[in-house]
Amino acid sequence: MKSLEPAWVSGFVDGEGTFYVGIYRNPTMKTGYQVLPEFRIVQHKDDIQILYKLKSFFGCGSVRKNHDDRYELRIRKFETLYQKIVPFFERNQLQTKKKHDFIKFKEIIHLMEKGKHLEVEGIKEIIKISNLMNRGLKHKALEILKELNASG
Numbered sequence: 001m002k003s004l005e006p007a008w009v010s011g012f013v014d015g016e017g018t019f020y021v022g023i024y025r026n027p028t029m030k031t032g033y034q035v036l037p038e039f040r041i042v043q044h045k046d047d048i049q050i051l052y053k054l055k056s057f058f059g060c061g062s063v064r065k066n067h068d069d070r071y072e073l074r075i076r077k078f079e080t081l082y083q084k085i086v087p088f089f090e091r092n093q094l095q096t097k098k099k100h101d102f103i104k105f106k107e108i109i110h111l112m113e114k115g116k117h118l119e120v121e122g123i124k125e126i127i128k129i130s131n132l133m134n135r136g137l138k139h140k141a142l143e144i145l146k147e148l149n150a151s152g
Contacts, residue, residue: 004057010092012054017041017098019105021130023123023144033144035117035126037108038076039085045069058084082109101133124148 018040026034039061043051051063051073061075075085086106094102108126116122127145 004053006088006092009054009057010089010094012050013041013089014094014096014098016043019098019101019133021105021108021126021133023127023130023140025144030118031120031123033123033148035108035112035123036076037078037081037105037112038074039081039105040072040074042066042070042072045071058088060084078109078112082113104129104133120148120151 020038020040022036022038024034024036025032041051041054048063048071051071054073055061055063058075058080060077060080061073063071063073066072075081086109089102090106093099108129111117111122111126111129117126124145127142127148131142
């Protein structure tokens with residue numbers, strides 16, 4: 001199997017990858033909410049082999065069914081995002097609008113590394129940043145922000 005080149009991977013992610021930060025209610029957390037960042041690449045089942053090559057390239061993640069005939073490489077482990085994914089895209093910069101999503105994603109990862117996701121004010125900040133990513137305003141995140149603002 002021919003190894004992938006970093007510039008090719010960066011270009012592929014520019015077109016096919018997503019940096020996403022989910023914020024979910026979780027009563028087991030001190031704040032009542034959990035922040036879950038993830039990096040994912042989705043492909044049609046006919047191209048699943050590239051997901052496995054990318055998994056091998058990054059040395060992490062899981063390939064699983066996404067929806068219908070699509071599969072995804074998903075990387076969620078915080079340490080992996082912080083130690084591998086963020087440094088890779090700092091060295092191999094994206095060229096499209098996705099670069100801006102990555103910058104926001106990186107900002108959130110750094111806030112989490114400082115433990116800010118374990119504080120109400122930190123979650124508020126993360127929600128505000130995440131709402132600037134991808135397609136913009138996320139209604140569930142805005143509901144959580146409203147709840148946090150009302151409670152404190």
